[in-house]
Amino acid sequence: MPEFLQFGFMQRAFAAGAVTAIICPLIGVFLVPRRLSLIADTLAHVALAGVAVGLLLGASPVLGALVVTVIGALGMERLRARGALQGDAALAVFLSGGFAVAVVLISLAHGFNADLFAILFGSILTVSPTDVWLILALGAVVVTTIALTYRRLFATTLNEDLARTSGVQVTALNFTLTVLTALTTVVAMRMVGVLLVSAMIVIPTLTGFAIGTSFRRATMVAIVMALASVGIGLTVAYYLRLAAGGAVVLTALLIFAVASMLRRVPWTRRPRESRP
Structure with a gap:
């Protein structure tokens, strides 16, 4: 066992x-093809408002982020489903609104404190045992729900109109996916911070699509690459005394860059399969 793993x-x-690393690509593979990559960034800003609410009320900032993010996700998806706003417009409204609320609440709390700073930029090395159990619980909810709805989510992602005519409850699935994204955002926020949440969802997913020859293989590749990013990033952060979240995301970017270059090599190209 490496020396650093002896520390709690x-x-x-x-x-x-x-x-x-497991749940972020599971969500990302359904967001990126729909061109909803920025939904994680939007919900991260909404989560920041939830963190500020929790700190202002003297409650758990993670619990505040969880409640506010889920409510924001449902509101955003309802606007999109009713056609009141186009997808990108709804994201813009909630991103700017969430950040504005966070700024106002932070000013009411008389500026930053250590908890808010850690959540903004990530502080995985100070994760408590309670945080780990909460992250495991939220992760289990995401993985179980994705496993139960995988084929229907794939059909909806591939062609929403065709899925609807086939009897798939598209609206309900979209709400489910948005709530799962909110849960994933809260989990990833603890690791890499609000500012880098979308990177953990999008970058490994792009790597998976660059290498995988089918949707399922792309999902598996994305998860493996995300796990590799976490392992390498945390190790480098420990020995070089770097910010853990930034090191993990930079590692994911490096892996994506290598995968993109390999994709251009003729003998590494394979025909893609349009199946789950």
């Missing part, structure tokens, strides 16, 4: 990071 805080960091 590193064990908790790897446990939380592994859960994050």
Whole structure:
């Protein structure tokens, strides 16, 4: 066992990071093809408002983020479903609105404190045992729901109109996916911070689509690459004393860059399969 894994805080960091690395691509593979990559960034700003609410009320910032993010996700999806706003417009409204609420509440709380700063930029190395159990619980909810709805989500992602005519409850699935994205955002926020949440959802997913020859293979590749990013990033952060969240995301970017270059090599190209 490596020396750094003997420390409790590193064990908790790897446990939380592994859960994050699994659920982020599971959500990302259904968001990126729909051109909803920015939904995670939007919900991260809404989560920041929830964190500020929790701190202002003296409650758990993670619990505040969870409640406010889920409510915001449902509101955003309802606007999109009713056609009141187009997808990108709804994202813009909630992104700017969430950030504005967060700024106002932070000013009422008389500026930043250590908890808010850690959530803004990530602080996986200070994850408590309670945080780990909460992350595991949220991760289990996301994985179980995705497993139960995988084929229907795939059909909806591939062609929403065709899925609807086939009897798939598209609206309900879209609401479900949005809520799962909210839960994933809260989990990833603890690891990499509000500012880098979307990176953990999008970058490994792009790597998976660059390498995988089918939707299922792309999903598996994305999860493996996300796990590799967490493992390498946390190790580098420990030895070089870097910010763990930034190190993980930079590792994911490096892996994506290598995958993109390999994709251009003729003998590495394979025909893609349009099946789940």
